Amino acid sequence: MAKLKFPRLQQLILLSVVVLLAFVPLFGDLFYLRLFTRIMIYAMVALSLDIILGYGGMVSFGHAAFFGLGAYTVGILARFGVASAFLAWPAAILVSVLLAAVIGAVSLRTGGVYFIMITLAFAQMLYYFFFSLDVYGGSDGMPMVARNTFAGLIDINRHTTFYYLVFGIMVLILFVALRLMQSRFGMVIQGIRDNERRMRSLGFATYRYKLVCFIISAAVAGLAGALIANQTLYVSPSFLHWTRSGDILIMVILGGMGSLVGPMLGALCLLLTEEVLSGYTEHWMIVLGPLLIVVVLFARHGIYGLLAGTKQSG
Amino acid sequence: MMVSTQIDLSIVRGEIHAVIGPNGAGKTTLLAQLAGELKPDAGLIEFMGQDISLLPVHKRSRLGIARSYQITSIFPGFSAVDNVALAVQAGNGHSFRFWRDARGYSAVREAAWKVLQRVGLEQRAQVRAGHLSHGEQRQLEIAMALATRPKLLLLDEPMAGMGAEESERMIATLRGLKGENTVLLVEHDMDAVFTLADRVTVLVYGRVIATGSVDQIRSDAAVRKAYLGDEGSALNYA
Structure with missing residues (x-):
């Protein structure tokens, strides 16, 4: 197995965060257990957006569509009695992949602002679709009776079990994504981000690579959606709303795009800030807004760039 | 027009x-x-x-058919050798390879080094392309075109x-x-x-x-x- 190239400081940050997360359940506090489960799920969504945004240079403003679709797939299947995670979770991924193939095939014909607008439009279409889909709760959303089952192997209705499952999946996805970005495919994607015209003249069919990248990203978001449905035991259109796409974008930019780990830290910071500040005021965005401006102005590579002190390739 | x-x-x-x-x-x-x-x-x-x-x-x-550009068109964030390796990779089968380290393909790396030698950039192979001098970037520009054979x-x-x-x-x-x-x-x-x-x-x-x-x-x-x-x-x- 080839070793991953990683500067030492970055390794240290990564390792300490992972170790800290591994010990959260030992405190035994249900509130924190649930909070950090949620954070890890959003960390995966942020990572998935970073694959297309930070590495592929595709600014998608509709990423919540895949997240929400994954959640709805699990929720709707549960209504039909399909409780097995072995069926429901791959189904969530598959549905997201199929949708991404359609949305990507259309959106990637454009670029820049048009790409942002088209992805946003698709996501909002999907939002209003579920918003008006009364059979499955419409604007109110719908509850799930229980979490998915694992053929008796593990019981994720136990919060600690679910926590460690999410933790395991997150670490696995991070590892796979780090490999992916150093693979030949990853090099092509980053080449397209930096200079698509040159990539074409070198002989790469750039559209195809971008589309596959878009689909991979959506698959991860779809899986995260399946997890959030299990976490909240409730599925609602708010998962697909454009403000949710905005939140995910903020996580990526705040944390530092093009680093995979950064956006995960961004999810951690954003959700913790929200948790703390919303205890004082419901207008917690008033504090977060200026913070984001400061980061964008003075720390181009986000929180992760500040911590690791190295410039990312972006 | x-x-x-x-x-x-x-x-x-x-x-x-x-x-x-x-x-x-x-x-x-x-x-x-x-x-x-x-x-x-x-x-x-x-x-x-x-x-x-x-x-x-x-x-x-x-x-x-390969071309070089009048205005230097390289990948400034990649090292010089990675720039050329990417060009070699273009002519080395498809790149839907998701797992193995791109820098682990020895045939691709060797071909990239050979091209760098040909244009006299082998000493600067590990330098980020954006940090090369103008003349070196122009050489790299040619190297990338050459690398597609x-x-x-x-x-x-x-x-x-x-x-x-x-x-x-x-x-x-x-x-x-x-x-x-x-x-x-x-x-x-x-x-x-x-x-x-x-x-x-x-x-x-x-x-x-x-x-x-x-x-x-x-x-x-x-x-x-x-x-x-x-x-x-x-x-x-x-």
């Missing part, structure tokens, strides 16, 4: 064929049309007996913006291509053109006004008149 009005050009295998002409003659447009970045409204582009007039850029590249190399003003010393180095690099590669060279530097070219075509307002050997072009009255608009001092100088 009609830029290339009437261009009838045949490029002979193994030759360096220079295209010269005053600003606005359509030299860069010609390269863009050959590479496929611009589609011609009419006419035919044949490459090794195949009609490629309607092929997109990446397919022409796969057939063996092209049958036809389209070079758009490789000496653009270079000092005397850097130009010398570039001329040496290009001389090394003679006989091995087929090159279409667009260049303003007459020194370079008359040193390197086996054949020269003069383009004025989208029309070919003369094609021939260096000596023929130097003594062609129409070229002196149309291209220089004066007594042909630049040609004499060269």
